[in-house]
Amino acid sequence: MRRSLYHAVLWLVALIWFAPVAWIILSAFKTREDILATPPKLLFTPTLQNFRDLFTTNASFVVQFANSVVLSLVSVVIAVAISFLAAYAFSRFKPKGTDFLMFLLLSVRMLPGPAVILPIYLMYAAFGWKDNHVALVLFYAMFSVPFSVWILKGFLDGVSIRYDETGRVNGGSWFHVIFRVVLPQVKPGLIAAFIFNLIFVWNEFLFNFVIGGVQTQNIPYALAVGTYSDGGLNWTFIATMTTIYILPPILAIYAFQKYLLVGMTFGTVRGEV
Amino acid sequence: MVDIVLDRVTKRFGSQTAVDALETTFGSGQVTCLLGPSGCGKTTLMRMIAGLEVPTAGRILIGGRDVAGLPPRQRDVGMVFQYPVMYPTLSVAENIEEPLRHDRSVSGGERAKRVDEMLDVLDMRDLRDALIDELNTGLRQKVAVGRAVARHAEVVLFDEPTTNIEVDAKLTLIRAIKAVTTRLRQTIVYVTHDQTEAMTLADSIALMEQGRIVQQDAPRALYAAPRTRFAGWFLGNPGMNYLGTEVRDGAVHSPMLAAPIPLPGGRNGQVVLGVRPEWITVGAGRAEGEVTDCVIGIGGRRLMTVRLGREVVRIKCSAAEAVAPGGWVRFSVPPDRVVLFDDKGEAIAALTQGVPA
Numbered sequence: 001m002r003r004s005l006y007h008a009v010l011w012l013v014a015l016i017w018f019a020p021v022a023w024i025i026l027s028a029f030k031t032r033e034d035i036l037a038t039p040p041k042l043l044f045t046p047t048l049q050n051f052r053d054l055f056t057t058n059a060s061f062v063v064q065f066a067n068s069v070v071l072s073l074v075s076v077v078i079a080v081a082i083s084f085l086a087a088y089a090f091s092r093f094k095p096k097g098t099d100f101l102m103f104l105l106l107s108v109r110m111l112p113g114p115a116v117i118l119p120i121y122l123m124y125a126a127f128g129w130k131d132n133h134v135a136l137v138l139f140y141a142m143f144s145v146p147f148s149v150w151i152l153k154g155f156l157d158g159v160s161i162r163y164d165e166t167g168r169v170n171g172g173s174w175f176h177v178i179f180r181v182v183l184p185q186v187k188p189g190l191i192a193a194f195i196f197n198l199i200f201v202w203n204e205f206l207f208n209f210v211i212g213g214v215q216t217q218n219i220p221y222a223l224a225v226g227t228y229s230d231g232g233l234n235w236t237f238i239a240t241m242t243t244i245y246i247l248p249p250i251l252a253i254y255a256f257q258k259y260l261l262v263g264m265t266f267g268t269v270r271g272e273v
Numbered sequence: 274m275v276d277i278v279l280d281r282v283t284k285r286f287g288s289q290t291a292v293d294a295l296e297t298t299f300g301s302g303q304v305t306c307l308l309g310p311s312g313c314g315k316t317t318l319m320r321m322i323a324g325l326e327v328p329t330a331g332r333i334l335i336g337g338r339d340v341a342g343l344p345p346r347q348r349d350v351g352m353v354f355q356y357p358v359m360y361p362t363l364s365v366a367e368n369i370e371e372p373l374r375h376d377r378s379v380s381g382g383e384r385a386k387r388v389d390e391m392l393d394v395l396d397m398r399d400l401r402d403a404l405i406d407e408l409n410t411g412l413r414q415k416v417a418v419g420r421a422v423a424r425h426a427e428v429v430l431f432d433e434p435t436t437n438i439e440v441d442a443k444l445t446l447i448r449a450i451k452a453v454t455t456r457l458r459q460t461i462v463y464v465t466h467d468q469t470e471a472m473t474l475a476d477s478i479a480l481m482e483q484g485r486i487v488q489q490d491a492p493r494a495l496y497a498a499p500r501t502r503f504a505g506w507f508l509g510n511p512g513m514n515y516l517g518t519e520v521r522d523g524a525v526h527s528p529m530l531a532a533p534i535p536l537p538g539g540r541n542g543q544v545v546l547g548v549r550p551e552w553i554t555v556g557a558g559r560a561e562g563e564v565t566d567c568v569i570g571i572g573g574r575r576l577m578t579v580r581l582g583r584e585v586v587r588i589k590c591s592a593a594e595a596v597a598p599g600g601w602v603r604f605s606v607p608p609d610r611v612v613l614f615d616d617k618g619e620a621i622a623a624l625t626q627g628v629p630a
Contacts, residue, residue: 160356160358162354162356162358163358165325165352165354165358166352166354166358166417168324168325168344168345168346169323169324169325169345169346169350169351169352169421169430170351170352170371170372170375170420170421170424171346171372171375171376171424172346172372172375173346173375174344176375181360
């Protein structure tokens with residue numbers, strides 16, 4: 001009885017939280033009249049016209065979607081690779097001032113974007129890096145490193161140094177020890193760092209808007225700019241694009257949810273994965 | 274086969290000196306046990322030989338080659354740790370084979386042969402395809418021994434491999450180590466704080482105290498003729514009895530001795546007479562003491578604690594010879610079974626030479 005009540009509450013909360021998402025996804029298949037109908041229509045004839053419109057009339061959409069995918073994947077892969085090696089060094093060699101450096105790293109992440117947007121903009125403008133994919137990838141990678149180092153250091157600290165030593169005295173090179181012995185053991189951490197940063201870059205608007213440009217527009221940028229294009233709120237556009245936009249992260253999170261749970265504890269709780 | 278020469282090897286951690294200008298040679302093809310209490314620097318010394326620590330000063334030569342600056346994999350050493358670390362997802366055979374894969378000079382056929390040979394020596398043929406996760410710590414440690422030895426490295430290091438293993442498995446493991454070491458004649462350094470283990474395995478025991486080797490000798494010689502009071506106390510269970518004894522007219526007088534032992538050099542004053550509990554003969558003699566305790570030891574032998582004047586003597590004897598607490602017992606010690614120490618705790622050499630092993 002208690003248990004089913006508990007489950008009922010969980011379902012209720014989940015449904016309330018999911019309602020706006022459901023509204024957006026349903027709206028993507030509605031006509032403009034159906035979306036704005038009062039009372040809201042739950043039963044309607046679904047149409048794919050909105051998607052057709054998006055791909056035909058809005059030529060830049062495909063580029064924007066591709067930009068989002070490329071920018072987030074490339075920058076996060078770079079960031080996680082660098083972070084893993086950095087975290088390994090922090091965890092194993094404990095250079096002087098490790099604690100301070102870790103604090104410094106975290107404080108980079110704690111800075112609100114708007115606080116650094118001006119210096120970054122000036123720097124990018126001076127270097128002539130505006131509207132450049134490589135430059136944006138660098139920026140996103142830089143922004144993803146601190147959190148990844150933190151999460152991975154937690155995981156690496158949980159892997160006993162005995163593994164390293166055993167590997168080394170039994171003829172393994174550093175390469176072997178780091179990538180064949182230690183890396184497989186922090187896979188949950190790598191995946192968690194990957195997903196968290198992917199979501200961050202995927203959702204990033206401010207920097208894309210300011211230091212990006214026509215060639216590097218991503219979906220959040222397109223959403224923000226396209227919303228008012230119709231002389232009012234363009235609801236079919238918003239709903240359709242949002243639906244496509246939220247799909248990749250949802251799939252990724254669904255596929256890796258067990259790793260995320262471990263990742264959220266910064267590796268301090270060694271769950272069975 | 275190679276020997277290991279340590280040339281004034283020193284290791285400091287901050288202000289602490291773990292290994293202090295240590296100079297010795299570990300014989301080629303021999304099993305040398307580093308024995309000593311916790312914190313005496315034996316593990317640090319071994320980690321320096323393996324290449325996991327860099328010496329603060331001094332040279333380490335393996336087969337005449339200075340390895341102090343080389344990474345572990347270029348030193349041709351294998352090592353077994355206190356905790357067996359394995360690839361949990363691989364089978365026993367694959368775990369033994371894994372390090373061989375790093376060595377390009379070993380062909381696939383040779384690898385398979387060595388793995389088979391190792392499984393034979395370790396008596397683990399039937400566990401060949403078992404996953405490491407299915408094994409207990411003792412068996413894992415056996416696999417770790419196999420893995421370290423199968424590489425045919427010139428030097429194999431063991432760092433207290435039996436510490437975390439239950440008693441039964443411990444004996445099996447020691448037997449396996451003995452089998453492996455006698456078979457391959459690699460140069461072996463074995464760190465332990467367990468003297469029984471050291472006595473069983475070693476060709477030579479290096480006894481360490483505070484970062485120095487205080488004595489390096491064959492096990493029996495080390496046991497019979499300790500060169501310091503520390504060595505006499507650390508080996509044996511219980512260790513040596515020490516009795517303050519008077520030197521008069523150039524000879525050592527003690528109620529335990531039938532006749533005074535003449536002391537060359539004609540010194541007078543005090544020396545310390547060291548005698549092992551099992552060297553004492555019970556039943557006759559000038560010394561007579563009150564038994565305060567009597568416990569049963571290994572093999573039904575008795576360990577008596579006897580008060581002799583102000584001193585306490587522990588005596589090992591047979592059940593028939595034992596006297597219940599409260600009783601009195603007479604005992605003596607043969608003069609060739611006595612080690613004399615000066616006031617600095619060092620054995621007076623002239624008199625320890627003749628002690629039989």
